[in-house]
Amino acid sequence: xxxxxYLDWNATAPLHPEAAAAIVETLRRCGNPSSxxxxxxxxxxxxxxxxxxxxxxxxxxAASVVFTSGGTEANQLALRGLGERLVMVSAIEHDSVRQxxxxxxxxxxxSDGVVDLAALARLLDEADGPALVSIMLANNESxxxxxxxxxxxxxxxxxxxxxxxxxxxxxKLPLDMTSLGADLLTLSAHKLGGPPGIGALVVGAExxxxxxxxxxxxxxxxxxxxxxxPGIVAFGAAAEIAVARLGxxxxxxxxxxVAAARLTAIxxxxxxxxxxxxRLPNTLQIAMPGxxxxxxxxxxxxxxxxxxxxAACSSGKVRRSHVLDAMGVPxxxxxCAIRISLGWSTTEDDxxxxxxxWGALYARTRASAA
Amino acid sequence: MTASIARQMRRANAPPVYxxxxxxxxxxxRVLEEMLPYFxxxxxxxxxxxxxxxxEAEAAVERARxxxxxxxxxxxxxxIFTSGATEANNLAIKGAARFHRALGKDHIVTxxxxxxxxxxxxxxxxxxxxxxxxxxxDTQGFVDLAAIEAAIEERTAIVSVMAANNExxxxxxMAAIGSLCRAKGxxxxxxxxxxVGKVPVDVEAMNIDLLxxxxxxxxxxxxxxALYVRRRPRARxxxxxxxxxxxxxxxxxxLSTPLCVGLGVxxxxxxxxxxxxxxxxxxxxxxxxxxxxxxxxxxxxxxxxERRLPGNLNLSFPGISALNLMAACPSLALSxxxxxxxxxxxxxxxxxxxxxxxxxxxxxxxxxLGRQSTQSEVDxxxxxxxxxxxxxxxxxxxxxxx
Numbered sequence: 001x002x003x004x005x006y007l008d009w010n011a012t013a014p015l016h017p018e019a020a021a022a023i024v025e026t027l028r029r030c031g032n033p034s035s036x037x038x039x040x041x042x043x044x045x046x047x048x049x050x051x052x053x054x055x056x057x058x059x060x061x062a063a064s065v066v067f068t069s070g071g072t073e074a075n076q077l078a079l080r081g082l083g084e085r086l087v088m089v090s091a092i093e094h095d096s097v098r099q100x101x102x103x104x105x106x107x108x109x110x111s112d113g114v115v116d117l118a119a120l121a122r123l124l125d126e127a128d129g130p131a132l133v134s135i136m137l138a139n140n141e142s143x144x145x146x147x148x149x150x151x152x153x154x155x156x157x158x159x160x161x162x163x164x165x166x167x168x169x170x171x172k173l174p175l176d177m178t179s180l181g182a183d184l185l186t187l188s189a190h191k192l193g194g195p196p197g198i199g200a201l202v203v204g205a206e207x208x209x210x211x212x213x214x215x216x217x218x219x220x221x222x223x224x225x226x227x228x229x230p231g232i233v234a235f236g237a238a239a240e241i242a243v244a245r246l247g248x249x250x251x252x253x254x255x256x257x258v259a260a261a262r263l264t265a266i267x268x269x270x271x272x273x274x275x276x277x278x279r280l281p282n283t284l285q286i287a288m289p290g291x292x293x294x295x296x297x298x299x300x301x302x303x304x305x306x307x308x309x310x311a312a313c314s315s316g317k318v319r320r321s322h323v324l325d326a327m328g329v330p331x332x333x334x335x336c337a338i339r340i341s342l343g344w345s346t347t348e349d350d351x352x353x354x355x356x357x358w359g360a361l362y363a364r365t366r367a368s369a370a
Numbered sequence: 371m372t373a374s375i376a377r378q379m380r381r382a383n384a385p386p387v388y389x390x391x392x393x394x395x396x397x398x399x400r401v402l403e404e405m406l407p408y409f410x411x412x413x414x415x416x417x418x419x420x421x422x423x424x425x426e427a428e429a430a431v432e433r434a435r436x437x438x439x440x441x442x443x444x445x446x447x448x449x450i451f452t453s454g455a456t457e458a459n460n461l462a463i464k465g466a467a468r469f470h471r472a473l474g475k476d477h478i479v480t481x482x483x484x485x486x487x488x489x490x491x492x493x494x495x496x497x498x499x500x501x502x503x504x505x506x507x508d509t510q511g512f513v514d515l516a517a518i519e520a521a522i523e524e525r526t527a528i529v530s531v532m533a534a535n536n537e538x539x540x541x542x543x544m545a546a547i548g549s550l551c552r553a554k555g556x557x558x559x560x561x562x563x564x565x566v567g568k569v570p571v572d573v574e575a576m577n578i579d580l581l582x583x584x585x586x587x588x589x590x591x592x593x594x595x596a597l598y599v600r601r602r603p604r605a606r607x608x609x610x611x612x613x614x615x616x617x618x619x620x621x622x623x624x625l626s627t628p629l630c631v632g633l634g635v636x637x638x639x640x641x642x643x644x645x646x647x648x649x650x651x652x653x654x655x656x657x658x659x660x661x662x663x664x665x666x667x668x669x670x671x672x673x674x675x676e677r678r679l680p681g682n683l684n685l686s687f688p689g690i691s692a693l694n695l696m697a698a699c700p701s702l703a704l705s706x707x708x709x710x711x712x713x714x715x716x717x718x719x720x721x722x723x724x725x726x727x728x729x730x731x732x733x734x735x736x737x738x739l740g741r742q743s744t745q746s747e748v749d750x751x752x753x754x755x756x757x758x759x760x761x762x763x764x765x766x767x768x769x770x771x772x
Contacts, residue, residue, distance in 0.1 A: 006423060012415035012624065020409050027402050027591055032394035036696070037703035038386050040393075069453030069593065072623030076611035096613030096622060190624065195409060197453065197593050197626025212610060214494050215456040215487025224487055225456030226394065226586060228593025231626075297420040306414075306421035 004304035005350035009191075009282060009343035010140050010168060011308055016193035016241050019234040023195060026230040033227050034218065043229055050236025057239040058166070058185060058202055059176035066201045066209070066222045067232050071167040071188035072096040073212075074201035077223065078134070078163040078184040079104075081209045085132040085161075088123050090115045090146070091326035097134050097165055098322075107135070109326050113144035113274040120151060124158040131160035137169035137180070141310050141323040141339050142274035143283025145169070152181025161207055167191055167199075171242035172249055172280050183207045189231065193344075194238035198231035245344070252342050253281035259340065259351045260284055266359045271333060273324060282346075285324075287337040288358070291365050296338050296358070303357035305350075307340050386703040387747045391681055391740030392536050392564060393705055398589040398741065401635045405591070408628035416627050417616060427627040434634025438596055441637040442562075442581060443572040450597045450617045451630050455563035455584035456487040457610070458597035459530075461621065462559045462580040463491040465607030466528040467500055470557075475527035479503045481513050482723040484532050488561055489719075492530070500527070507723050510674040511540035519550055528557045528580075533565035537707045537720040537736055538673030539682025541569060548577030557605055563587050563595075567640030568679055569648060573598055579605040585629065589741060590636035594629035597621075647741065651680035654739050658683055658748045665756035672726060672734065681739035684721075686730045690762050695735065698758040702751055705736050 006014075015023075031043030048062070055062040068074045071094070079087060079100035087104040089097050092113070098104075105123055108116045115135055124131060133155045138145045148164050155162045164182035166175060171192030177185055183204040190196035203209050203222070215224030263286060264270050273285040288296060293309035300307055310321045324334035340354065388396075408430060414423025416431045436446040452458045467478055480492050482504050489504075496502045503521045507513050513531060522529065529551050534541050544560060551558035559580035565571050566581075567588035573581055578598070585594035599605050599620065613622030662669050662685065672684040687695060692706045707718040717731040726734070739748070 004422070008415070008418055008421060008423070011418040011424070012413060014413045015409050020406075023409060024402070024406070027397045027405075029396075032390070032586075035390060035393050035703075035705055037390065037705065038700070039388065039703055040390075069457065070623045070626075072613040073453070073611060076613070080611070094613070095615070096611070099612035099622075188624075190415075190626075195626065195628065196415075196624055197629045213457055213460045213487075214490035215460070215485070217486075224460075224490065225454045226584075226592055228453065228591070228629075230591055231593045231629075294420075301421045304422075306423055308418055308420050 002304055003349070003353055005306065005353040007305060007307045007340050007342060007346065007350060007354060010339065010341035012190050012196060013193050013343050014345070015195055015234070016238050018241055019194050019238040022234040022237040023230045026233045031229070033229060034216065046233050047227055047229060050232045053236035053240045054187065054200055055202070057170060057175060057243055058187070059178060060202050060204075063220075064203050064205075066203055066219045067227060068199045068201055068223055069197060069228070070199040071165070071186050071191075074186040074188075074199045075165055076100050077201050077209070077212055078186060079132065080212060082132055082161065082207060083210065085130050086127045087132050087134070088120070089134045090136065092139050092142075092323045093134060093136055094140060094165060094167070097136070107133070111328050112277040113139060113142045113323070113327050114277050115146050115151065117147060117150055117154060121154050124154060124160060127158070127160070131155075131158070132163060133160055134163040134165065136165040138173065138280045139274070139323055140168045141321055142285045142327075143168075143280035144274040145173070145278040145280065148180050148182065156181065168280060171239070172282060174246055177202060177204065189235035189238060192238055192242045194235040195231050198228050198235045200235070248344055249281040252344065252346060255346060255348065255351060256282055256284050256342050259354060260286070262351070262355045263358060266355070267362050273327065273329065273337065282342040284340040285337055286340065287333050288362060289333060289336055290369070291336055291361065293336055293338050296336070296361060299361040300354070300357050303353065303360075305354050305357050307338050309338055384701075386701050387751055388703045388742065389737050389739065389751060390703050390705050391738035391743075392539070392587070392679075392736060393738065394586045394592065395589045395740055396742065397591050397632070398636060398639060400639060401590055401632050404635045405628040405632040408631050412627070414627070416625050417614065430627055431625055431630045434630040437634035437637045438583065441641045442566060442598060443574045444598050445601065447618070448598055448601050450599055450620050451625055451633070452595045452597055452621055453593055454595040455561065455582045455587070458582035458595045459485065459487045459561050460491050461597050461610050462582060462607065463488060463528060463530055464495060464610060465620070466557050466559065466580065466605070467495045469606050469608040470527040475525045477501045477503065477523060477526045479505065479518065479521045479526060479529040481505050481507055481531055483507045483511060483535055483720045484530065485536055485561055485563070488530055488532065509725050511535055511538050511724050512674070513542060515543070515546055515550060518547060519554070522551070522554045522556050526556050528559055530559040530561065533560045533562040533571060534569065534679050535673070535720060536564050537718060538684045538724065539564070539678035540673045541565065541677050541679070544571070544576040544578065552577040564679060567636065567644060568681070570644070573600065580607070583633075585633045585636065588636050588640055590632040591629060594626065594633045596633065648680040651739050651743070654743055654745060654748050655681060655683055657745065658737065658739070658752060661749065661752040662755060665752065666759055670730070672721065672724060681743070683737040684734060685737065686726065686734045687759055688730065688733060690733050690759055692733055692735050694762060695755070695758055698762060699754050702754055706734060707736050
């Protein structure tokens with residue numbers, strides 16, 4: 001087989017072997033956590049153990065974890081489940097936040113990709129009712145880490161609530177819901193080594209949440225439906241490993257920085273976005289001027305290098321990034337940006353493959369332009 | 371083999387005999403085997419189609435979509451994957467009602483014996499201003515066709531009738547209800563979580579517009595389900611939530627490739643094996659009923675004896691507390707009814723709907739047979755239940771029936 005390099009970890013991460021084992025073990029048993037017989041009780045115990053593991057990932061009480069089908073559902077539950085509120089979302093949020101409430105006010109970001117807190121304060125001061133603010137902890141495209149704790153202070157001083165989409169940050173950064181000041185926090189298992197199809201909304205004591213999905217009253221009435229037990233148990237296992245291995249990301253960051261240095265050595269005019277702000281250790285958003293992202297992604301794919309042009313969404317089409325738009329990046333440059341994201345099993349060989357393929361494309365385009 | 375021999379053959383520490391297939395089914399090992407590679411080496415995001423891993427996942431999801439569609443006579447693009455039947459029911463009912471409100475429709479029709487998530491969704495809509503007609507069912511569990519016809523009006527947005535009941539197993543006449551709704555020009559949704567894969571369901575023959583499927587009720591894992599959404603004539607619904615616009619914008623969120631694959635494999639197996647398995651289970655069910663009646667003539671069957679799920683029985687034991695009976699039979703995994711409400715002491719709304727007196731409702735067990743059920747398990751269960759009832763009858767003699 002020809003060599004390949006998976007560098008699209010922000011779209012989805014491979015399953016941790018421990019999480020895979022947890023799935024297989026749970027799938028081989030049978031039980032509905034709401035049943036009263038023995039297999040039902042065993043299922044209930046496994047569910048509550050996983051709930052505690054996920055809660056420990058964010059330093060929250062176990063009872064505050066509401067399992068959902070993933071990050072998208074958790075974001076929608078957070079933004080729509082608190083009744084009539086004036087909603088404010090940052091300009092760089094994931095589509096599941098941006099589109100949850102059509103009337104939401106947009107909090108701008110600065111050119112370095114960081115949310116403009118002064119603008120947030122102004123928006124809050126103009127609000128004439130209870131507000132709900134949603135700011136992600138780390139952006140999925142640029143990797144820029146947002147000043148959520150500072151935002152929380154502004155938000156709480158003005159009697160509003162804060163939701164934080166921590167889907168990309170969880171498992172890569174230390175997380176503590178209390179010091180973060182978030183009232184609601186979104187998690188997704190498949191971004192941190194758990195399986196797809198499971199996520200959670202962590203709900204603080206101050207956030208009176210009403211369900212979107214109603215029925216059998218599971219998750220203490222906050223999310224109906226038979227619990228996805230194998231998914232939940234594997235999420236718990238992955239969360240526990242993620243906490244134990246937070247230290248490993250320093251090495252990933254070094255590899256990412258090597259990649260950045262080598263790519264910009266090849267193409268000095270290439271731009272790295274968010275580089276002036278604190279970023280996730282694994283994310284590199286870079287533009288090769290004059291070469292559309294779709295062309296780069298295809299050329300890299302042919303060479304076995306898997307990256308993306310941004311968020312993986314419905315169409316699979318390469319769209320211009322709303323994140324770069326919000327940072328004020330000119331359209332011509334934004335259309336040439338790709339997202340490279342690394343993970344715990346990324347090697348120097350993967351980076352070699354990336355640099356070679358990207359370098360070859362760069363040489364070809366420069367030769368044909370000459 | 372006689373019942374007592376069957377009983378002796380069970381080892382002392384054997385796991386309880388599983389008799390709760392309407393609550394959840396084990397994942398079929400064949401399903402598990404085909405899913406596993408998509409958890410591990412084929413882990414790509416099916417929406418990240420700019421690279422090989424994503425395209426491989428996308429192809430697997432689309433194959434699964436085709437397998438699910440084939441089981442119910444639909445086209446692949448009419449299948450929307452969801453996190454389960456609760457979400458599918460919420461999406462169908464709330465989605466159809468909210469979409470059609472803009473067209474002046476504000477009325478919903480459903481049954482008193484529906485699953486709780488259908489009733490809860492309908493009640494949530496009632497709080498949003500919809501008018502709700504909840505039709506009664508007869509003592510056997512059936513809805514009267516004429517009552518549906520009378521309930522449908524100009525402003526009816528959706529009629530929701532479950533294909534098979536989760537407690538008493540009765541099968542509504544979906545073909546007749548479907549042609550009635552089509553003639554009236556009203557959308558028909560059916561919660562087919564218990565029916566699909568167990569009895570034939572065909573959205574064309576039955577004129578069904580929206581149909582909910584549950585993975586874990588048909589030997590696929592928990593956390594996956596589907597909603598069938600008719601294309602011609604188009605069933606229009608609004609999404610429950612928005613985001614990346616996956617599933618034709620009706621259901622945003624990254625799809626779980628392994629779970630979709632699991633549902634597809636389960637559908638393929640059901641399509642191949644349903645006829646023979648239904649016959650086998652109906653035989654076991656009749657054996658169970660005859661055996662328990664021979665030992666305990668006072669036992670009463672709830673729901674129509676034949677027009678029901680092949681593997682379902684719902685039995686009342688007059689004068690016996692169902693909870694005590696379950697506690698007296700630790701070697702059987704049983705339930706009193708819906709798992710969602712199993713831990714509450716409230717009597718079942720389904721049993722109330724068929725007019726069962728409250729005293730009998732509290733004396734009722736649901737027995738679900740399935741793919742791993744055997745004749746010796748059935749015989750063992752009959753013997754165990756009968757012996758426990760006889761003991762309880764002795765100890766409770768002289769006290770008022772519970």
